Amino acid sequence: xxxxxxxxxxxxxxxxxxxxxxxxxxxxxxxxxxxxxxxxxxxxxxxxxxxxxxxxxxxxxxxxxxxxxxxxxxxxxxxxxxxxxxxxxxxxxxxxxxxxxxxxxxxxxxxxxxxxxxxxxxxxxxxxxxxxxxxxx
Numbered sequence: 001x002x003x004x005x006x007x008x009x010x011x012x013x014x015x016x017x018x019x020x021x022x023x024x025x026x027x028x029x030x031x032x033x034x035x036x037x038x039x040x041x042x043x044x045x046x047x048x049x050x051x052x053x054x055x056x057x058x059x060x061x062x063x064x065x066x067x068x069x070x071x072x073x074x075x076x077x078x079x080x081x082x083x084x085x086x087x088x089x090x091x092x093x094x095x096x097x098x099x100x101x102x103x104x105x106x107x108x109x110x111x112x113x114x115x116x117x118x119x120x121x122x123x124x125x126x127x128x129x130x131x132x133x134x135x136x137x
Contacts, residue, residue, distance in 0.1 A: 005028055006031070008083075015050045015052045019050045025128055026135040028131075033060075046080065046109065050083040053093040057086075077107060078106050081112065083114065085116070098112055109134070
């Protein structure tokens with residue numbers, strides 16, 4: 001079985017809950033964005049990246065975005081999935097992030113999963129599906 005990872009940043013704990021559920025279900029290594037970088041990309045067959053919406057529906061700018069910018073050059077052909085939480089807006093940050101990953105050549109193996117506030121119910125079902133697909137990478 002190939003190694004898989006979950007990499008996330010969380011401000012309120014909502015995206016962390018999502019990350020922990022995915023990692024536990026997929027038996028994946030889990031990292032905060034501060035613990036992960038481009039040097040680790042080649043170690044994993046699949047990676048689920050998680051970040052909440054911040055400000056005007058953008059990725060968190062001080063920790064997550066710099067890490068993600070550092071791995072963008074290694075996204076071509078890499079199997080990835082995206083997830084995160086938000087408190088306002090309509091998910092624009094996730095649509096933009098998905099487009100950015102596809103433009104970089106990433107293979108998106110699962111629809112992204114987002115939730116408004118804390119994850120519950122159907123969101124956990126979608127996270128379980130994402131995790132099961134991650135485990136197959």
